[in-house]
Amino acid sequence: MRKCTAANLDKLFAAIAENAALYLPVDDEKGTAQYKKWAEGTVMSNALNTAKSPKDFFFPQSEDLMKFKTQGKTIELTDIRDEKEDFVVFGVRACDVRSFDILDRVFLVDPRDSYYASRREKGVIVSLACSKPTETCFCSAFGIDATNPAGDVTAWKTEEGFFFKANTEKGEKLMASLEGLTEECTEEAVEAQKAKTAAILEKLPLADLDTDKFGGGKTAELFNDPAWAELSRSCLGCGTCTFVCPTCQCYDIKDFNTGREVIRYRCWDSCMYSEFTRMAHGNNRNSQLERFRQRFMHKLVYYPENNEGIFGCVGCGRCLAKCPISMNIVKVMKTVGGKKDE
Amino acid sequence: MQKITREVLIEKAASLLNEGVVSAVYGWKKGEFVYDVTPALFTTTEELEKEFVWGDFCGANFSKYLVASTRKIEGKILVFLKPCDTYSFNQLLTEHRFDREKVYAVGIPCEGMADVSKVKAAAGEGIIAIESTEEGLAVTTLYNDAPVVVPYAEALAERCINCKSKKHVAYDELIGEEGDVLESGRFDQVAELEAMTPDERFAFWQNELSKCIRCNACRDVCPACTCEKCVFNNPVSGAETKAPMGTFEEKMFHIIRAFHVAGRCTDCGECSRVCPQDIPLHLLNRKFIKDINTHYGEYQAGAEVGSRAPLVNYTTEDVEPCDVFERGDKNA
Numbered sequence: 001m002r003k004c005t006a007a008n009l010d011k012l013f014a015a016i017a018e019n020a021a022l023y024l025p026v027d028d029e030k031g032t033a034q035y036k037k038w039a040e041g042t043v044m045s046n047a048l049n050t051a052k053s054p055k056d057f058f059f060p061q062s063e064d065l066m067k068f069k070t071q072g073k074t075i076e077l078t079d080i081r082d083e084k085e086d087f088v089v090f091g092v093r094a095c096d097v098r099s100f101d102i103l104d105r106v107f108l109v110d111p112r113d114s115y116y117a118s119r120r121e122k123g124v125i126v127s128l129a130c131s132k133p134t135e136t137c138f139c140s141a142f143g144i145d146a147t148n149p150a151g152d153v154t155a156w157k158t159e160e161g162f163f164f165k166a167n168t169e170k171g172e173k174l175m176a177s178l179e180g181l182t183e184e185c186t187e188e189a190v191e192a193q194k195a196k197t198a199a200i201l202e203k204l205p206l207a208d209l210d211t212d213k214f215g216g217g218k219t220a221e222l223f224n225d226p227a228w229a230e231l232s233r234s235c236l237g238c239g240t241c242t243f244v245c246p247t248c249q250c251y252d253i254k255d256f257n258t259g260r261e262v263i264r265y266r267c268w269d270s271c272m273y274s275e276f277t278r279m280a281h282g283n284n285r286n287s288q289l290e291r292f293r294q295r296f297m298h299k300l301v302y303y304p305e306n307n308e309g310i311f312g313c314v315g316c317g318r319c320l321a322k323c324p325i326s327m328n329i330v331k332v333m334k335t336v337g338g339k340k341d342e
Numbered sequence: 343m344q345k346i347t348r349e350v351l352i353e354k355a356a357s358l359l360n361e362g363v364v365s366a367v368y369g370w371k372k373g374e375f376v377y378d379v380t381p382a383l384f385t386t387t388e389e390l391e392k393e394f395v396w397g398d399f400c401g402a403n404f405s406k407y408l409v410a411s412t413r414k415i416e417g418k419i420l421v422f423l424k425p426c427d428t429y430s431f432n433q434l435l436t437e438h439r440f441d442r443e444k445v446y447a448v449g450i451p452c453e454g455m456a457d458v459s460k461v462k463a464a465a466g467e468g469i470i471a472i473e474s475t476e477e478g479l480a481v482t483t484l485y486n487d488a489p490v491v492v493p494y495a496e497a498l499a500e501r502c503i504n505c506k507s508k509k510h511v512a513y514d515e516l517i518g519e520e521g522d523v524l525e526s527g528r529f530d531q532v533a534e535l536e537a538m539t540p541d542e543r544f545a546f547w548q549n550e551l552s553k554c555i556r557c558n559a560c561r562d563v564c565p566a567c568t569c570e571k572c573v574f575n576n577p578v579s580g581a582e583t584k585a586p587m588g589t590f591e592e593k594m595f596h597i598i599r600a601f602h603v604a605g606r607c608t609d610c611g612e613c614s615r616v617c618p619q620d621i622p623l624h625l626l627n628r629k630f631i632k633d634i635n636t637h638y639g640e641y642q643a644g645a646e647v648g649s650r651a652p653l654v655n656y657t658t659e660d661v662e663p664c665d666v667f668e669r670g671d672k673n674a
């Protein structure tokens with residue numbers, strides 16, 4: 001384990017930024033944390049998490065795929081993907097680190113998504129252990145340890161400074177480049193923090209959220225549950241939950257005709273939208289009940305069914321904080337498939 | 343702290359349900375953490391007693407839900423309306439968006455709603471309980487030993503600080519005392535924006551709008567946005583967009599939307615309340631309202647049913663477009 005004193009942190013950031021673009025959570029003028037590119041003078045946020053998830057780094061909200069130009073009977077194709085530079089994302093929480101694993105299982109299986117893959121290859125994740133989880137956090141329900149996140153490097157922040165542990169080859173390379181700014185240290189301070197945070201995690205209001213009712217093979221049992229009607233009734237179909245969610249992965253591919261050429265791009269889409277996966281025969285989910293059900297069944301049943309039981313939610317709590325009507329996956333989990341536990 | 347108690351509202355709703363006057367009740371349903379209240383339809387006294395809430399986090403405006411639910415539900419729907427909600431209610435009636443006969447509206451007084459992000463800023467993260475007391479909201483968190491009292495003035499949502507009216511402009515029945523139309527400072531911030539140079543103002547809006555993730559929550563919650571098919575969702579409209587494309591598109595979206603609701607926006611504040619990126623959308627709408635007031639005389643959308651909005655009405659007194667153009671020239 002290596003340690004960087006608080007006084008040296010800016011130097012550490014500068015050293016990382018010398019070789020790669022460095023992104024980290026920064027408070028905006030209203031105090032909301034968002035990932036920003038580091039530059040001299042940037043102050044890292046103390047917030048528990050960013051409003052928008054870090055999935056944009058690998059799966060941006062919109063990205064150009066290719067360009068077409070037709071002339072008579074010939075068609076000219078140009079690959080216009082924006083080649084990502086090497087980058088480091090610093091301060092990713094355990095929940096969000098798991099979300100990359102969930103996205104990998106979608107984008108890196110056959111057929112492998114080369115746009116996503118190249119970003120994954122260029123990016124190094126420095127995670128950050130949580131010490132002040134909040135009431136909307138329920139990562140532990142999905143077996144995620146907020147005190148010991150995965151990632152290429154794991155970091156812990158204490159009053160003394162930052163502690164680092166490399167987990168992968170990429171992580172080791174990064175830490176090797178920072179040797180002059182860090183020193184070897186014991187794990188004592190980190191272990192103390194882990195124990196303290198673990199005690200708080202146990203006290204979280206959602207600590208005992210039950211996932212037993214869900215998982216692969218539960219479709220028949222849950223699909224026609226009468227609770228979906230009431231749960232979805234006030235849903236606006238706005239898609240905020242899907243756009244702030246680190247694991248929502250649906251996209252649309254569209255063509256933009258500039259008049260001279262056609263740019264094919266993809267952008268996030270949402271199963272909550274009425275136009276989602278509209279086909280020649282019409283739409284396969286015509287009511288908001290069906291659309292709403294899809295989002296939660298995907299995360300809680302279909303995804304684990306196809307991915308060795310791993311749930312498609314990481315318990316980050318963003319949809320709890322951001323849904324305009326305060327409807328969310330926790331309320332779904334407590335209601336569908338049985339009486340809401342009091 | 344609200345003056346009317348939850349029990350009074352439950353009693354009203356239960357008696358109207360039991361007498362058969364209404365078949366369903368729009369109300370606020372309790373959540374996991376006090377502040378995460380969900381709009382819901384109640385059909386039995388048991389449901390009301392178990393889950394109906396009324397308190398400082400009941401910001402949601404039910405008016406727009408009536409458009410769809412009055413078509414689906416047999417019988418009348420009871421809807422509780424705060425003063426600001428009644429303006430949306432009237433505006434929707436002016437636009438013939440629902441059948442008034444299918445609604446039983448009960449006006450309820452409102453002391454202003456709390457904004458949970460302000461509560462968190464004052465009391466800290468990790469909220470496990472909030473109690474409304476005389477002094478303010480007593481907030482218990484995972485990290486405080488004793489509850490932190492956040493005075494109401496500090497917890498109030500922006501739209502409630504600048505509440506335009508405590509008067510109900512529509513109801514079948516009113517609970518509690520009627521209030522008045524207020525002198526609010528709701529145009530102060532617009533005036534500040536107007537005082538900026540065009541470049542400063544552009545930078546302000548660019549900074550705000552570049553945060554937009556195009557989730558459409560602002561549009562979907564907006565009681566003035568009730569088109570059956572929005573141009574932004576319609577693949578054949580030529581304007582369909584699902585994502586912010588560079589910095590231009592999101593301005594397109596917001597400016598088109600602001601124009602579309604101009605003269606119809608009642609300034610209910612729902613758009614800014616729901617925006618996950620905290621974009622002050624109300625300032626765009628208030629700019630339009632302020633300009634309409636200046637150029638066409640004071641006009642409050644939704645103040646009465648059937649009023650003709652200045653922008654869809656012609657009078658010989660109407661301002662000349664060149665006057666507006668000149669103002670634009672002077673950076674206004």
Ligand code: SF4
Pocket residue numbers: 234235236237238239240241242272322323324325326327328
């Ligand atoms: S669940 Fe909430 S955030 Fe998601 S689409 Fe419905 S209203 Fe919007």
Ligand code: SF4
Pocket residue numbers: 241244245246247248299312313314315316317318319320329
């Ligand atoms: S469903 Fe909600 S809690 Fe789960 S990962 Fe997505 S945003 Fe986070």
Ligand code: SF4
Pocket residue numbers: 048049093094095096130133134136137138139140145146314315316317
């Ligand atoms: S959900 Fe877990 S990992 Fe994510 S911020 Fe909360 S405590 Fe940390």
Ligand code: SF4
Pocket residue numbers: 553554555556557558559560561616617618619620621623
């Ligand atoms: S609610 Fe906010 S983020 Fe969503 S579309 Fe509207 S302005 Fe953009």
